[in-house]
Amino acid sequence: MSNEERDAYIPSDVEGKWQSRWEELGINTFTREEIENAEDPFYNLMMFPYPSAEGLHVGNIYAFTGADVHGRFQRMQGRAVFEPIGFDAFGIHSENFALKRGVHPMDLIPSNIRNFTRQLKRTGGMFDWNHVVDTTHPSYYRWTQWVFLQLFKAGLAERKEAPVNWCPSCMTVLANEQVVGGACERCATPVEQRRIAQWFFKITQFAQRLLDNLGTLDWSDTTRIAQTNWIGRSDGARLRFPVLDAGGADTEEMVEVFTTRPDTVFGASYMVLAPEHPLVDRVTNDADRPAVLAYREEAGRKDMVARQKIDKTKTGVFTGGYCRNPATGEPIPVWIADYVLMGYGTGAIMAVPGHDERDFEFARQFDLPIVRVVAGPGDGADTPLDEAYVGDGTLVNSGDFDGLAWQEGKPRITAWLGERGMGDLEVNFRLRDWCISRQRYWGPPIPVIYCDACGPVGVPEKDLPVILPRVEDFKPDDTGVSPLARVESWYKTSCPECGADARRETDVSDTFLDSGWYFLRYPSTDFDDRPFDAQVTKKWLPVNTYIGGNEHAVLHLLYSRFLTMVLHDLGHLDFEEPFEVFRAHGLIIAEGAKMSKSKGNVVVPDPIIEEFGADTFRTYLMFLGPFRDGGDYRPEGIQGPFGFLHRLWDTALTAVDGAPDPDVERKLHQTIKQVTEQLPELGYNTAIAAMMEYLNAVRAGGRRATRAEVEPLVAMVAPFAPHVAEELWERLGHRESIFVGANWPGYDEAKTVSDTVNIAVQVNGKLRATVKVAKSTPESDVISASRADANVARYLEGATERKVIFVKDRLVNFVVS
RNA sequence: GCCGGGGUGGCGGAACGGUAGACGCGGCGGCCUCAAAAGCCGCUGUCCCCUGGGGCGUGCGGGUUCGAAUCCCGCCCCCGGCACCA
Numbered sequence: 001m002s003n004e005e006r007d008a009y010i011p012s013d014v015e016g017k018w019q020s021r022w023e024e025l026g027i028n029t030f031t032r033e034e035i036e037n038a039e040d041p042f043y044n045l046m047m048f049p050y051p052s053a054e055g056l057h058v059g060n061i062y063a064f065t066g067a068d069v070h071g072r073f074q075r076m077q078g079r080a081v082f083e084p085i086g087f088d089a090f091g092i093h094s095e096n097f098a099l100k101r102g103v104h105p106m107d108l109i110p111s112n113i114r115n116f117t118r119q120l121k122r123t124g125g126m127f128d129w130n131h132v133v134d135t136t137h138p139s140y141y142r143w144t145q146w147v148f149l150q151l152f153k154a155g156l157a158e159r160k161e162a163p164v165n166w167c168p169s170c171m172t173v174l175a176n177e178q179v180v181g182g183a184c185e186r187c188a189t190p191v192e193q194r195r196i197a198q199w200f201f202k203i204t205q206f207a208q209r210l211l212d213n214l215g216t217l218d219w220s221d222t223t224r225i226a227q228t229n230w231i232g233r234s235d236g237a238r239l240r241f242p243v244l245d246a247g248g249a250d251t252e253e254m255v256e257v258f259t260t261r262p263d264t265v266f267g268a269s270y271m272v273l274a275p276e277h278p279l280v281d282r283v284t285n286d287a288d289r290p291a292v293l294a295y296r297e298e299a300g301r302k303d304m305v306a307r308q309k310i311d312k313t314k315t316g317v318f319t320g321g322y323c324r325n326p327a328t329g330e331p332i333p334v335w336i337a338d339y340v341l342m343g344y345g346t347g348a349i350m351a352v353p354g355h356d357e358r359d360f361e362f363a364r365q366f367d368l369p370i371v372r373v374v375a376g377p378g379d380g381a382d383t384p385l386d387e388a389y390v391g392d393g394t395l396v397n398s399g400d401f402d403g404l405a406w407q408e409g410k411p412r413i414t415a416w417l418g419e420r421g422m423g424d425l426e427v428n429f430r431l432r433d434w435c436i437s438r439q440r441y442w443g444p445p446i447p448v449i450y451c452d453a454c455g456p457v458g459v460p461e462k463d464l465p466v467i468l469p470r471v472e473d474f475k476p477d478d479t480g481v482s483p484l485a486r487v488e489s490w491y492k493t494s495c496p497e498c499g500a501d502a503r504r505e506t507d508v509s510d511t512f513l514d515s516g517w518y519f520l521r522y523p524s525t526d527f528d529d530r531p532f533d534a535q536v537t538k539k540w541l542p543v544n545t546y547i548g549g550n551e552h553a554v555l556h557l558l559y560s561r562f563l564t565m566v567l568h569d570l571g572h573l574d575f576e577e578p579f580e581v582f583r584a585h586g587l588i589i590a591e592g593a594k595m596s597k598s599k600g601n602v603v604v605p606d607p608i609i610e611e612f613g614a615d616t617f618r619t620y621l622m623f624l625g626p627f628r629d630g631g632d633y634r635p636e637g638i639q640g641p642f643g644f645l646h647r648l649w650d651t652a653l654t655a656v657d658g659a660p661d662p663d664v665e666r667k668l669h670q671t672i673k674q675v676t677e678q679l680p681e682l683g684y685n686t687a688i689a690a691m692m693e694y695l696n697a698v699r700a701g702g703r704r705a706t707r708a709e710v711e712p713l714v715a716m717v718a719p720f721a722p723h724v725a726e727e728l729w730e731r732l733g734h735r736e737s738i739f740v741g742a743n744w745p746g747y748d749e750a751k752t753v754s755d756t757v758n759i760a761v762q763v764n765g766k767l768r769a770t771v772k773v774a775k776s777t778p779e780s781d782v783i784s785a786s787r788a789d790a791n792v793a794r795y796l797e798g799a800t801e802r803k804v805i806f807v808k809d810r811l812v813n814f815v816v817s
Numbered sequence: 818g819c820c821g822g823g824g825u826g827g828c829g830g831a832a833c834g835g836u837a838g839a840c841g842c843g844g845c846g847g848c849c850u851c852a853a854a855a856g857c858c859g860c861u862g863u864c865c866c867c868u869g870g871g872g873c874g875u876g877c878g879g880g881u882u883c884g885a886a887u888c889c890c891g892c893c894c895c896c897g898g899c900a901c902c903a
Contacts, residue, residue: 008854008855009855221821222821222822225820225821226820226821226898226899228820229819229820229821229898229899230899232902234902234903236903257903258902258903259903260902260903261903272903314901337901338901339901339903340901340903341901341902341903343902344902344903345902345903348903349903350903351903352903356903357818357901358901358903359903361901428902428903429902430902550821550897550898551897551898553898554898554899586822587896587897589896592896594896594897623829623830623840623841624829624830624841625829625830626830629822629823631829631830632828632829632830633829634828634829634842636828636842636843637828637829637841637842637843638842639841639842639843640829640840640841640842641841642855643841643855643856644841646855646856647855647856649855650855650856685829685830685831685840685841686830686831686839686840688840688841689830689831689839689840689841690839690840691840692840692841693839693840696840699857702857702858758836759836760835760836761836762835762836762883762884764883764884765835765882765883765884765885766884767836769836770836791869791870794870802883803883804883805835805883805884807835810835810836811835811836811884813835813883813884814883815883815884
């Protein structure tokens with residue numbers, strides 16, 4: 001074998017060598033002692049994957065690499081970086097796959113996890129394989145059940161019969177979030193409504209805190225805004241409208257409405273109740289009852305797709321009943337219509353067609369009176385409305401309140417009604433309680449036992465985990481109960497309190513509960529007698545940096561925050577926000593669309609790693625666009641980073657001793673500065689570009705690099721291309737791994753500055769020349785040097801100079817006419 | 818409809834209000850090699866005279882400024898999310 005052959009860069013050799021070396025050295029992994037005693041701990045978290053049968057895809061690797069670069073960068077600055085990985089393996093996705101393929105999930109998941117593990121190791125992430133979490137393992141879901149019990153004991157888990165979204169194809173209840181446009185997000189079947197007794201977590205009690213804390217978090221703005229919108233605070237009032245009897249006299253009964261525009265109450269010309277509203281029966285006139293009942297039944301039958309169609313014409317029926325408008329004193333008719341939702345506010349509205357688009361449309365449809373109570377600029381009190389007016393203006397036709405800006409009228413009118421007990425300011429949230437019940441098989445059984453005498457009783461913590469039994473027939477049916485309800489031997493038990501015959505809860509919990517606390521478990525996987533150790537948790541949490549996709553901006557992140565807040569309040573944690581810093585990365589796009597099986601544009605990573613190596617692949621992924629924005633995956637693009645690593649290899653191995661070239665050295669310090677500043681901001685693409693530019697400068701004119709020039713570059717490349725950096729680091733004479741100790745290069749600010757600068761010379765803002773002068777050359781000298789340029793002189797000749805703009809070390813602009 | 822994020826060469830993308838197009842892909846021409854891989858050198862927004870220049874150029878239309886991809890106003894288009902939330 002010749003020298004040349006031996007020195008060729010063969011990625012697979014280098015990567016195989018260092019992956020085994022890292023494993024031998026245990027440099028990625030912590031022992032329990034290291035976890036307990038680490039100095040300068042840094043918890044670097046990324047969103048754990050669902051281990052699909054298809055294996056790791058490019059999107060996963062993109063996300064993990066971006067987070068891994070961050071972790072390796074922190075580590076090279078001397079911090080003890082804990083970078084765990086795990087598998088979010090429960091849930092409908094794997095269950096449906098298992099059903100389709102006829103494999104039991106208990107067999108499927110372990111083999112998927114093995115495959116993922118193999119792939120993850122191949123990509124060169126510095127995962128702590130000593131602290132892996134698998135949500136389907138009893139040693140994990142034991143504690144998921146424990147979390148449930150904490151909420152249960154605290155009264156924050158509640159069983160109630162509630163209308164739920166039912167997917168007739170998946171035969172399961174769906175969370176609101178799993179309903180997309182009224183259809184099941186998995187199978188696109190229109191969702192129906194069913195009433196089933198479910199377990200809910202009372203997240204709505206925390207709505208305001210979840211909202212308030214957002215202001216204290218260092219999170220991507222997009223994510224914070226998404227959560228704010230999801231929580232959906234709206235400030236308004238609860239107003240009461242007395243129900244009138246057949247003779248038109250007030251009864252004791254009130255229809256309560258929530259409105260954000262109490263100032264428009266004088267314009268409320270009718271009311272609408274949701275079809276399911278409990279007062280519908282009371283209000284309905286006998287003559288109108290058949291029509292009302294028919295409408296209500298039809299609304300109940302309609303699937304969510306049909307009901308949510310916004311562009312459909314509004315439907316509704318008159319109940320024959322009336323309420324009294326508490327502001328005007330006038331009777332107004334009460335209708336029912338399915339554009340009013342039982343799930344928001346009070347399930348009833350006062351309709352102000354003059355100033356609400358939906359009410360306007362409805363009023364037009366059914367010929368109901370439209371009253372103007374807000375006058376915009378140029379409007380009179382009775383200027384007719386041909387559409388709802390929702391802009392600014394002053395109140396009209398509103399009694400004593402005429403002339404007020406509507407914003408002022410809002411508290412004033414509410415207070416006025418409040419004097420008579422007819423109104424109070426109220427805040428409403430869009431956030432719903434979290435339904436965690438799933439009538440499925442593949443999840444952790446909810447640890448509750450039903451006893452005829454004692455009611456629902458939590459499984460005693462000492463009896464956890466409630467093991468999910470292996471059941472061969474786990475296919476859901478349309479009974480609406482979990483397949484576990486068919487396993488009598490499993491669900492028959494005795495009451496932990498009175499010992500009587502009892503029955504287990506047969507529903508399992510939502511996957512979001514598994515992922516809602518996994519970050520608490522990672523550092524404590526060494527402890528099997530507690531969910532998370534107090535000391536270890538104190539040391540490592542909250543998480544320093546969490547990097548993940550914005551598709552989880554709302555649900556996963558909100559549920560994690562909620563559970564952390566609850567565990568804090570219950571005394572289990574001393575912090576209430578789990579993630580100090582959250583950064584959302586973008587999406588990898590291929591052929592103009594998000595990668596998906598249905599589009600057929602999924603890129604399988606293994607062959608690419610096979611051909612180019614993980615280092616090149618990682619560097620390419622980080623280079624193809626700003627990490628926060630994602631980018632286009634184009635197979636040809638990988639040549640750039642591939643060539644870069646090859647050139648780096650050649651340059652490092654042919655480096656000579658000697659003093660660095662001054663120009664190169666300046667460029668080096670500039671590059672270190674730039675890269676060091678950009679990595680914390682996840683500016684990976686520009687950091688890589690800067691390193692490429694530096695390497696080009698080092699090699700310019702075919703010169704050989706000195707060690708001092710190339711060694712810092714090897715270190716800077718290490719977070720992106722860890723294997724090749726290790727190899728070169730070793731070949732440059734280092735005994736220890738580049739990831740042991742603080743090997744991130746420093747820079748000297750003074751050495752980043754050049755002693756000459758190029759000044760742009762403009763005439764009337766157009767570039768006419770550049771002149772090279774010493775740094776900090778005084779204004780007058782720069783200007784005379786600029787005039788001396790022939791091209792500039794050409795433009796100045798015969799023109800009248802109005803003024804000269806001078807920007808030190810940057811530009812001169814002659815303003816002439 | 819509402820909320821985010823965008824529109825810059827053939828392509829991915831760079832640009833504290835100050836030399837638009839860094840870096841890379843692709844393309845063209847050349848070198849090295851038995852050959853391939855890897856590597857190296859030069860050119861590469863566009864149009865016009867071509868020594869050196871000049872015109873035009875960052876979705877469209879206005880504005881502010883000595884100077885605008887960047888700031889302001891009004892539009893158009895694309896992507897993602899939410900969607901009858903009162």
